[in-house]
Amino acid sequence: xxxxVQKTAAETAWIEGGAxxxxxxxxxxxxxxxxxxxxxxxxxxxxxKWTDLKRLIDGAYPxxxxxxxxxxxxxxxxxxxxxxDIAATRLIFVNGRFDAGRSLIDASSGVEIVPLSATGRPEWxxxxxxxxxxxxxxxxxxxxxxxxxxxxxxxxxxGVIELCFVSAPGEAATVTTRNVVVMEExxxxxxxxxxxxxxxxxxxxxxxxxxxxxxxxxxxxKLQRDDATSFHLANLVATLGEGADFRDFxxxxxxxxxxxxxxxxxxxxxxxxxxxxxxxxxxxxxxxTRLVVDHAVxxxxxxxxxxxxxxxxxRGIFQGKVVVRRDAQKTDGKQSSHGLLLSPTAxxxxxxxxxxxxDDVVCGHGATSGEIDDDHMFYLRSRGIPEGEARSLxxxxxxxxxxxxxxxxxxxxxxxxxxxRWLAGERGAIT
Amino acid sequence: xxEIKNLHVKVADEDREILRGVDLSVKAGEVHAIMGPNGSxxxxxxxxxxxxxxxxxxxxxxxxxxxxxxxxxxxxRAAKGVFLAFQYPVEIPGVATxxxxxxALNAQKKARGEPELTTPDFMRLVRExxxxxxxxxxxxxxxxxxxxxxGEKKRAEILQMAILEPTxxxxxxxxxxxxxxxxxxxxxxxxxxxxxxxxxxxxxxxxRLLDYIVPDVVHVLSKGRIVRTGDKSLALELEKSxxxxxxxxxx
Numbered sequence: 079x080x081x082x083v084q085k086t087a088a089e090t091a092w093i094e095g096g097a098x099x100x101x102x103x104x105x106x107x108x109x110x111x112x113x114x115x116x117x118x119x120x121x122x123x124x125x126x127k128w129t130d131l132k133r134l135i136d137g138a139y140p141x142x143x144x145x146x147x148x149x150x151x152x153x154x155x156x157x158x159x160x161x162x163d164i165a166a167t168r169l170i171f172v173n174g175r176f177d178a179g180r181s182l183i184d185a186s187s188g189v190e191i192v193p194l195s196a197t198g199r200p201e202w203x204x205x206x207x208x209x210x211x212x213x214x215x216x217x218x219x220x221x222x223x224x225x226x227x228x229x230x231x232x233x234x235x236x237g238v239i240e241l242c243f244v245s246a247p248g249e250a251a252t253v254t255t256r257n258v259v260v261m262e263e264x265x266x267x268x269x270x271x272x273x274x275x276x277x278x279x280x281x282x283x284x285x286x287x288x289x290x291x292x293x294x295x296x297x298x299x300k301l302q303r304d305d306a307t308s309f310h311l312a313n314l315v316a317t318l319g320e321g322a323d324f325r326d327f328x329x330x331x332x333x334x335x336x337x338x339x340x341x342x343x344x345x346x347x348x349x350x351x352x353x354x355x356x357x358x359x360x361x362x363x364x365x366x367t368r369l370v371v372d373h374a375v376x377x378x379x380x381x382x383x384x385x386x387x388x389x390x391x392x393r394g395i396f397q398g399k400v401v402v403r404r405d406a407q408k409t410d411g412k413q414s415s416h417g418l419l420l421s422p423t424a425x426x427x428x429x430x431x432x433x434x435x436x437d438d439v440v441c442g443h444g445a446t447s448g449e450i451d452d453d454h455m456f457y458l459r460s461r462g463i464p465e466g467e468a469r470s471l472x473x474x475x476x477x478x479x480x481x482x483x484x485x486x487x488x489x490x491x492x493x494x495x496x497x498x499r500w501l502a503g504e505r506g507a508i509t
Numbered sequence: 510x511x512e513i514k515n516l517h518v519k520v521a522d523e524d525r526e527i528l529r530g531v532d533l534s535v536k537a538g539e540v541h542a543i544m545g546p547n548g549s550x551x552x553x554x555x556x557x558x559x560x561x562x563x564x565x566x567x568x569x570x571x572x573x574x575x576x577x578x579x580x581x582x583x584x585x586r587a588a589k590g591v592f593l594a595f596q597y598p599v600e601i602p603g604v605a606t607x608x609x610x611x612x613a614l615n616a617q618k619k620a621r622g623e624p625e626l627t628t629p630d631f632m633r634l635v636r637e638x639x640x641x642x643x644x645x646x647x648x649x650x651x652x653x654x655x656x657x658x659x660g661e662k663k664r665a666e667i668l669q670m671a672i673l674e675p676t677x678x679x680x681x682x683x684x685x686x687x688x689x690x691x692x693x694x695x696x697x698x699x700x701x702x703x704x705x706x707x708x709x710x711x712x713x714x715x716x717r718l719l720d721y722i723v724p725d726v727v728h729v730l731s732k733g734r735i736v737r738t739g740d741k742s743l744a745l746e747l748e749k750s751x752x753x754x755x756x757x758x759x760x
Binding site for chain 2: 452453454456457458459460461462463464465467468471472474475476478479
């Protein structure tokens with residue numbers, strides 16, 4: 079049957095496009111075969127009903143080859159990364175390839191850093207595929223590079239590491255990257271992922287795999303400002319060991335279409351995950367976050383908080399699923415998502431799902447969507463604050479409640495500033 | 510300072526008039542109390558003066574310092590010195606009280622063409638004014654009114670008034686929800702702001718507040734009209750006889 083379904087230009091370009099890293103071997107060929115069979119997901123699949131990639135990705139974006147890039151343009155993008163001054167180590171990836179010359183590595187951090195494309199990789203650098211996921215299949219089929227990081231047991235480097243992905247392929251292309259983060263027992267790290275793009279439409283496909291050992295802690299902050307003509311497809315796959323602590327914050331300002339997915343699995347008891355995010359969308363931007371938090375063992379705690387601002391004709395979507403398996407007693411899971419609509423043509427859709435098979439758990443979810451509260455506006459204006467300023471103050475406060483989740487103060491300040499600049503009209507990609 | 514003439518107001522989506530010909534003249538330095546039963550239009554009057562959406566002026570005029578108040582935007586009225594102490598101050602999550610006060614004060618100064626306050630000067634002003642009202646600086650770090658007790662909310666309203674230094678203060682049921690100690694603190698704060706170039710309109714259901722904020726003039730508002738005006742003894746009289754007589758009179 080599937081063979082009879084006509085492939086779209088995007089699908090054909092990917093199926094026929096060259097393979098990525100050769101060392102992936104069978105994993106890669108299997109993923110390519112999976113994608114050739116499944117193609118892009120469409121709205122008939124429940125998880126994709128709001129983000130029909132088959133329809134949305136309306137052109138061919140072949141895997142990026144050896145493109146000619148304008149060094150000045152790349153330098154400008156790298157320099158424009160809002161979080162660059164916070165990072166002690168910056169690993170720069172240009173069009174999906176590690177750029178050692180532009181990177182800055184603080185060797186004293188004790189973190190082992192290996193580009194995924196390096197020859198002679200240590201044994202811990204390995205990838206795991208995600209079942210039935212076309213983003214992951216595409217990623218494994220075409221991945222060209224990425225960062226593999228290992229924080230040794232007990233190491234708690236203070237310096238922040240930034241993985242900065244700059245895409246300026248100069249032509250319609252797909253840039254595919256994959257990161258592997260291994261946090262050994264008792265280690266901790268703050269990791270920033272920055273995704274920046276220029277004005278040529280492209281597809282960014284990026285996957286980050288995280289393995290948190292016993293008692294390890296990782297704070298990940300992902301800032302996405304791909305160009306507003308581009309597609310951003312991103313997966314996060316995190317496995318939490320006993321007592322591990324995972325803090326994730328995703329800030330979505332860019333791309334025409336964003337689909338980001340998080341698969342977080344509680345593999346060890348008494349682990350903690352706090353997953354927060356914010357969208358600031360305008361024009362016809364579309365952003366869809368799907369989270370699956372899987373409590374497989376007892377005593378886990380998960381918190382999800384998303385605050386999404388949509389202006390113009392933008393559309394925000396949040397789909398959060400919390401699974402509590404039969405053995406996962408004493409699980410504490412709470413999820414909330416809130417949309418703030420700044421225009422009558424903006425839209426927010428939320429789909430919270432709880433699948434609970436254990437009987438001694440505390441779980442809940444809440445979702446709201448609305449406009450700016452008239453009473454709030456009147457109160458601020460009655461104190462002399464002009465309408466525009468009052469609006470900005472309220473929107474910043476709305477998003478600020480999610481940004482609060484970021485523990486690093488410097489990062490929090492930069493994100494707050496980015497939100498203020500967005501409200502002041504600086505939207506879309508960084509130029 | 511304030512001249513209200515034959516003011517008729519209705520709720521935007523309804524036909525029923527709430528204010529049915531209010532006349533009121535308030536001079537600088539005066540404190541006027543407006544008393545009346547629930548539903549007499551007291552709060553509507555406060556909202557019309559401050560420009561809240563949802564009300565429609567059918568007839569009449571409001572002149573403030575010689576200008577047409579009704580033609581001004583909400584924030585413009587505030588910058589010109591009109592202040593409403595809310596009956597139910599709104600909680601605004603995510604906006605720190607301190608930040609809110611600074612933005613408001615400087616927005617007003619900017620609108621009036623005055624130099625804005627620097628952060629140290631502003632901090633000094635807030636510290637001084639909040640001490641007088643027994644407000645801990647810690648409270649001002651919290652989001653606007655979030656988690657404040659009823660008394661804290663009312664004190665915070667008076668603090669805003671003390672910092673913004675308006676010329677026309679409208680206090681809407683400032684006594685509601687306050688115990689006697691809190692009431693005294695709030696009243697002291699209000700009395701400290703009495704001055705020859707500032708007028709106040711104190712809206713209240715009960716006479717109790719007027720023991721502490723002693724008015725120059727007392728009006729009785731009933732069914733959208735001022736039905737009686739007198740001095741402070743009128744408030745005491747109302748305390749004894751209640752509003753029943755006025756309900757009949759206005760009907």
